[in-house]
Every structure is written in C-alpha cells, then in structure tokens.
Amino acid sequence: MFRKVLIANRGEIALRILRACRELGIATVAVHSTADAAAMHVRLADESVCIGPPSATDSYLNAIAILAAAEISGADAIHPGYGFLAENADFAQMVVEHGFTFIGPDPEHIRIMGDKIRAKQMAVELGLPVVPGTDGPVSGDDEAIAALARDIGFPLLIKAVAGGGGRGMTIVHGEEQLRESLRLARYEARMGFGDDRVYLERFLDHPRHIEVQVLADRHGNVVHLGERDCSLQRRHQKLVEEAPSPVLDMAAREAIGERVATAMRKFGYTNVGTVEFLWQDGEFFFIEMNTRLQVEHPVTEAITGVDLVREQIRAAAGEKLGFTQKDVRFEGHAIECRINAEDPRTMVPSPGKVQAFHAPGGPGVRMDSALYAGYTVPPFYDSLIGKLIVHDVDRAAAIRRLDRAIAECVIDGIPTGLPLLRALFAEDDIRASRFDTGWLGRFLERWQG
Template structure:
C-alpha cells in the first residue's frame, strides 16, 4: 500500500490524511464543487473533482470516486464515516477493481447494515436484543397495528437500512402509529433507497453505551472499552465520554464480552462499534446496532487507550498489523468529546450555514485535542453535516476532564454564524451532567433550561 484515496470530506478526511502521513503513505482527496478550496483538498498529495455540491452527485457517486482512484494510482480507499462508508456495493466494487478496502469485509457491512438482520445475528451470538417486529415494506402495512401491540408502547419505528439517528421515530400511542410509519418509510426511501421499517420496543429511560471493538479478521477480536453517548438531540450525539460514569464494572464486562462475541461471530475486520441501550432503571442492556466503520467519537477511545485507531485500521488493511491481546489494552483516565455544530439550539438545533468569520479553538496539546476540517474564513455550506469541529479533552479523572473541558470551551471563539458552543457550555455546567445523571431523553427534557442557561459570548449573533 502506497497511496490511499479518501472517499470523504471535512474533518474525517483530514484525520485520515494525518494518519496516512504518519505511516509514510500518500493520499488522494476527492471534492465537490462546494469543497474546491476545502482544507482536506489542500492537505492531500493529490485531489480530484467529482461533481456538483449535492452529495448524491459527488460524494455518493461510487463510479466517479473509483475512477479518481484509478486516475491517481491509488491502491487503497478509506471511506471514513457517513457517505459510502457502509455501502456494501461500493466496498465490493473497490475490491473488484483491485483496490484495497480499508474497512470490514463487505459481507459484514451487509449483515450489520440491515438492522433487522443484525438483530438476528446478535441473538445468534448470544447478545440480548429488544422485542421487535417483522419488517414492513413501503406502503405494505397490513398487520402493523397488531405488531405494535405485541411489541408494546412506547416504541420506535426504525428504517432497516438506517443509521446515525436517521429514519427513526418515537410512537407513544396507537393513534400516532400510521403517521409515524408513513413518514419514516418516505424518509428511508429517500435517504437509503429502501422504505422498509420495523418496530422496536423503546426503553423510556435509556442510556446509550457503545463498545469499541477491533477485529483481526481471523475470528478473534478485542475491545477498547466503552463510550457513553447519552447526550443526544434528535437521536444524534452531542457529547461522548469514556469511561461511562457510574456504570457497574460487572455490567461493563458483560457488555464488552457481548460485543467481542458478536465481532468474533462475524470474523470482523478492523474497528467497529457495537451500540447498546442500557435501561437506566434496571441496568439491563440490549443490542441496538453495529456500526461497521470508524466512529465520529473515536478520539475519546484513542485518548484513554493510547491507540491510533485510524492508523491501526490502515495497517490491518495493508497486512502490517500485529494482533493484540485484550490484556494489552489498558485504559487510563477519562476523556470527553463535544461536537461543535453550526446550528441554532434555540430553534431546535436547526442547521445554520454561513461564513465562519471567527474560529479559534484551544491549542492542541497532550490533554486537549481539536479535530476539524475547516479554518477561519471557510464557509459551512448547507449541503453536508454542519459539524465544525470536535473538541476532546483528557484528565486523570472525570472531574479533572470536566474542568479541562469547561476551560477549553470557555477559551473557544466562533463567529459569523449560529453555533452550539454556548449550549455545550450549558450542558457541561449542568448538575445532572456533572453527576452522570443523563439518558437519551435528557436533552429534550432539559432543552428549555439549557438554552436559557447558555452564556452569551461577546459579539455573538
């Protein structure tokens, strides 16, 4: 492996370029018309335009991306997260073209990408799953009322091909069911070209805990401990940390063992994340899904384990990774990540694209890390996810990490557009968060209070 094409943009593309450079590998960036001057384009050794701004005409165009790989002599492709990262056809097409796929086997992506099939595989691997229904195709809803009654309310309508919180709706009563199913099917058909949905029991007070795994591809795997991801808005994460506060050690061990069992059952290759719902009242845990890619929040795990997951991912694909034993992975201290978005918390987190006229985050150091794909003067466009940066801190204890995070957020400056920096400060300062008393519904319940508590930076919009 000598040259990697990065089939992505923004923060994760820059992250992969840094990892490849550290391994002595060259990189090829791809970019849409909107990203012609983007940071990842300027960082790469070569770059290729792949189409207009809409993702469907550029970053989701597998044929144009693979043609760019051939044009620039790339012998490997890294998909990052989002876009084509969990697209089985793209992974298979890359391998068929003789290009190394830096990711799990396409069969693993296919199995875990179908959320209902993933549930069945998890059950076969001895992993507990929530009660759920059969699948319902677009417009074919016969029997869904009885299926909902069997699952029980409250429940979630979930797209079988969904991910990242997309294609998921809560239903609290029978009279809400058909509208929610119809809306979810339409969204899923548009987003995933598959309008099939299923129903799943909703745990009212749920914590979102995920286990980072790394499979060697030979039927063995290790875990790199857990991340708490319960601070969410619209089913999407805002703050992640490791270790999960207040989680009993016995529960951590059972969840980690279940995640490793699933990875080994799949003969999984590389980094993946097994996500669980933990009932905050009973501490029972249930399989949610498996993400067959590098996660947005992977820096949290890197900070507490000392691993570079992206470098490990590349080395495994290149055949130069030496398998590790579980005893060799020893976590240290605590890490917390905040996602800085161009969005307006006071308007239900509506995206807020615009010119980033001021952008100054703390200097990178051993215990403070900034991952971003933009610079001051760049424009956050309406075409893609509005994440500006990730701010990650480490401390010898959670209390030390919280102090460092509060200081880092206070030292950050963002101007020219609406953003969630003050909201993140309000979250980190809240007594519930500091005590670890959060669940996936916490932000929604506390949203008005958190918005009211947001500090107003000088010169803010």
C-alpha cells in the same frame, strides 16, 4: 503496507485520515467537490482530484467518480471515513472488484449490519441481547399487527428497516395511534430510504446509549477497546460522548466488552466496528452495529492510547494487531463535544466565512477540525465543523478541563454550538451524570425558550 491511499471524504475526518497516513509514510489523494477546493485536507494532501459539483450526490456519493480518481492517481486503497459511502456495501464491493483495498470491513458484513432486521437476527445468532420486538418487517392486516404490538407492549417504536443515524423512527404510545403511525412511518421510510418496510420494537423510556468499540485483523484476532456513553443526543443525533460510561462498573464493562468481542470473532468481522446498545436498569439491548469508524472515536483513543485510524489502515493492509486484549488499559476519562455550524437557539445551519479561529490547547486537549481563518463553511453538507476532546484523570477533572477548553475556543464569523456546550456543562445533571437519551431534548425546550 499501502503506497498511496485515496481519502473518499471531506472535513475533519478527511484531515484525520490524512494525518494517520502521513505518519505511516503513505502518500495521500484528496478528492473534493468544487465547493471544497480550498478545504484543508485538499491543501495538505499529496494530490487532489475534483470529483464533481457541490451536491454530495454528484461528488462524495458518486462512486464512479471516486473510483476513477483512484485509478488515475494510482491509489492502491480507499478510506471512506464516516458518512457518505462508508457503510455502503455496494461501494465497498465495487472498490474490491476494481482492484483496490477498501479500508474497512468486508462488504458482506456491511450489508448484513446495514439492514436493521438482518442485523438484529444476526445479533441473536451471535449471542447479543436485543430489544424485544418483531422478528422481521410487519405485514398483514391491522388486527394482526395490533396483536403483535400488544405482545411487545406500549410505548413502542416503529423503525424503518433501512433507517439509520436516528432517522426512520416513530414512537407510538397507545394502540389508538398505531394504524396512522404505521401509515406515516411507511411513507417516510419510502421517501427517505426507498424502502417502506418497518418493524416494531419496545420503546425504553429512560435508557443510556452505550456502544462498544471493537478492532479486528484478518488473522482472527479481535479486541474490544471499552465503551463510550453517547446518551446526550437530540433527535437521535449525538452531541456529547464520553469514555468510559459513568454508569458502568468494571465488571459490567468487561462482561459486555468480552461478549461483543466473542460475537465479532464468531461473525468473522475485520477492521473497526462499533456495536451499539441501549442500557436501562442494568440490562443491555443491541440496537445496531456501525461498520465504520465513529465520529466519537477520539475518546476511545484518549483512554486506551490506541490510534484507531492507524490500526484500521494496518488491518486493511493485512497486518496483525500489535497487541492483545490483556494489553489494553483504560486510563482516566475523556469527553468529546461536537461543534456544529448552526444557531444553537434554533438549530438552523449557519454556513459562511470564518473570520477568526483559535483552537484550544494545553495538556489533555485535542481539537479535530479542518477550520482555518478565512475558510468558508459550505451550505451543502453536514454542519459538523469540529470536535473538542479532553482527557484527564477522572470525569470531574475532565469536565473542569473541558470548561477551560470551551472558554479558549474561538470561532468568529458564524454562529456555532459553543454557547450550548457552555450551558450544558453548567448543569448539575450533566456534572452528576443524571441523564438519559431524552435529557438533552427536554433541556433544549427549556434553554431555547
């Protein structure tokens, strides 16, 4: 097992990793920007190292500074959390080459799945169902591309090869829009990702977003831990996640889970990963794989009792999984709500000082947050400041528990998304699970006025 782990992240996920390390008896090193000097994970870590000014580019994305911090602190492993450098294959390779252990998958797996074209090709090779579309980046004259588009059918998506996190996608409803949409999509891809390659894919008009969690060690053992339903999202950014999905029965759940586990075994994958699908009319379509811990991992932990961060660390240290697929049991229903520092009516970020903070509690309630009264939320990073997770015997009971927990949650001093969450779970469609990936966007148009 590792002696000391450097946590290359910030906020609630840094605190989550720190807690797992502490329970495993591992010392921790927190890295931080000057803006995060008073952050909770910095205050609680065994050691801390400042790696740069507030800009993420100069701190949390500065691979050289992070490696230097690992060297001077004597860390033997680096946990990237999620976001920042977590899915950067070059960083993972640098970690390994400098003699540290990267707590995550092998760099080559990150590299393959980080390229949307290669990921889709690999999914086909591994036997996963994919959305109909082009086999690679589109090229050629306008008529040749239009012919490809007609074969796929409208509406379709233009997707950036290097895109991710819901960015780099454009919907095209008809052939008359195709040429201009391609031009704009390539420009946005070049500006946003430094790569103007795009490909075409069928647009599903009422899908659910369903993802399968996998866990693998370095001894060939792979298990799936069920699925999560992440369909409540705005502009492809998730807001609410739940497990299990209300639209799948046990037979469908076991079938897709085993199919994913078999694919990952064939791939030689290690550590945690999430294979994401769109699901529509009973069919699954692979969209991408996230080669890291997910923001929404707590709902899987709640229904399985598996500590995913602890298992990540154990797997990276070379230990075997302590259980097999037949040992995995799914109990009850869990829901996670992301709480953002933003005005829910305008979605404008709202950094500032937290005057008062009270986390809800009681049976089946978990709050993952690095907030405390007097903490100042900086304006330089993602607006996620907390995750409220509830677990109960079934979905209806979980929603009632969530209603109670939201009412107990107090964050004073800055606007947050709590009013939006209260409004969401008052909706009949949400309580009855009558929604798709476009539902939240339509709701916000009405709710925001």
